Amino acid sequence: MTADRTAQDHPSSQSSFPQPRPEVESLHAYSAPLEGRRPMLRLDFNENTIGPSPQVVEALRAIPADQIAIYPEYDGLREAVITNLNLPLQPEQVGLFNGVDAAIHAIFHAYGDRGETLLTTSPTFGYYTPCAQMQGMAIQAIPYEGAAFAFPLEPIRHALNANPRLLLICNPNNPTGTRLAPQQILALAAAAPQTLVVVDELYEAFTGDSVLPLADFSSLPNLLVLRSLAKTAGLAGLRIGFAIGHAAVVDRISRVTGPYDINSFAVTAAFAALKDQAYVDGYVAEVIEARTWMAEQLRVAGVRHHVEGGNYLLVWPQRDPAEVDQELRAAGILVRAMTGKPLIDGSLRVSIGTREQMRRFWDAYQTIEALRT
Template sequence: MTSLDDLPIRDDLRGLTPYGAPQLEVPVRLNVNENAYRVPEEVALDIVQEIARALPDANRYPDREFDALRRGFAEYLGHGLTPAHIWAGNGSNEVLQHVLQAFGGPGRSLLSFTPTYSMYPLLAQGVGMRWVPVPRAADFTLTPDAVRAAIAEHDPDVVFLCTPNNPTGTPLGLDVIEAAAEAASGIVLVDEAYTEFAHDRSQTALSLLERFPRLLVSRTMSKAFAFAGVRVGYLAAHPAVIDALRLVRLPYHLSAITQAAAIAALRHSDAMLARVDALREQRDRIVDELGALGLQPYPSDANFVLVGGVADPQATFRALLDRGILVRDVGLPGTLRITAGTPAETTAVLSAMAELADA
């Protein structure tokens, strides 16, 4: 029987396992940073109606330039952006892939500061570029000087900065992003997938785009808009960058259904961000209450908390799973990552953690 090892796959892919977190049906799922709230009924109804308007023309290819959706994103982001500054894809991972296809590739390098989003090295490998991981400080923070030094040492073609950082929740100051944009000769992408959950949402790299034509800011609808199952990511950048991304996208890569759903959801951004505020409260509750238990939760600007001081992460993971609660072991010693849930879900995980602490 033929197995994967018998196939003529690329040598650098041999021995690898696919990316992915456990998908288990348990009462409380707090492992992959999903929005804990379902799409509100009135928003879902509007989305369904928008899709219904698009369906009769499904015999035709969709708008290749997704003009209406780009207008919607530009209006949502503000900062003087126009549709010409906007790109989108099937989830922010596809957007990041487009960036590396256009500006990376064999003989080029991608630098980021670890620990960070585990897809970055996989995306680099997928386009045949070299991955350059630079360790963060012990508390996972970055300084302008540290960023300048790393870029000067490695001279990367692309730099990815994740803020708030996944899996640590650590925000980056605008001075850090400015330092990277000033020091880098290539592309600097700021991954703001979780920025709507930040304590201060005004601190966004979007404010720097006018000054730095090689600066890109990516976002996603998966988190704040509860659209993880729809798969819509986007970025803002100089129009010349958008032209470069057109060179590598697949034809008609955003379906008419995807475009319709996202356009309708953007009309309800205020309602969706109200749910974000509720999740921020639960995130801060996790930090406060687990800290009171003697654990070491790291400050977070995302919709999750990296909890340190866990004596045996795997044992705690299994004990929580036995109680119907799924969290994430991200492989950092002495830690588990817990997504902020509904008040009931947060109560469940906090109660379980307190019970385990008393055992």
């Protein structure tokens, strides 16, 4: 009783505020982009580096003022996604979310519970871990294999025998670019009907390895695919993503989100972006060309690197990576240090933009690395 009175008498003490769940208290939040990035060459978070289609900008500018005052409406957006994918899906098989991050969060809220297991790979997208931790889940992260960071297919198959609650596969994987063939993903889902197999396809456009064209959700209701308009269509700032799968699973995930999580501007932009697929295709083609060019420069210069899929690659500086990171920043170029990441500690992840943008990065990188004596 004395301790309680002491806490009340000293509201600034740590014990005076309402305590969260133990999982939240020990949680380390995902590291989001730093502020002040806009005037710089942003090669740190795998964003579209040139902006969205002019049709998107025009559609946003045409939004009437009274539309801002009302709650958003989503009529037709699911159908627009299906038309863009050109797949035999029903609208109830498409979930709408405030970015794929919100979809991932909702998946864990709907399906993750204390004591259950998330099965995934390592290293992979960092947001999976805090989402699992906040639900009190155990995390089984199986390392990629060898110098090429091959997908650990057999260890994953073996781990599925224990019926983990969730299997999360980033394909291609961020940050290693590792790719797993769609047929192999379908086989994993078929072998583990009690496990929700989630395939994060944010970077699929840069490789063409989507599981969606082959997926039969009526026979594989435990398969869920995530898509976004952030990396390709340039809508990262508006936050809109999709979860595609069996209608019952999409419904359960949607139940744990707010009724108006996606704002009207994002909806308008999504409609416009989905209609202008030619713009997206052109940007993706330019990134792939720049990725090939960048990999060749690194190879000729003898720089250790790894590139396989996605709009990014890994480089290992000869100098201290933190110093190279800071000197690139001083030159107006942002990259992402992989400090502490298993298997790739000491590397920098470099997002791929246009050929001109990659020339700027390469010129700065060569100069900085040549400073070593």
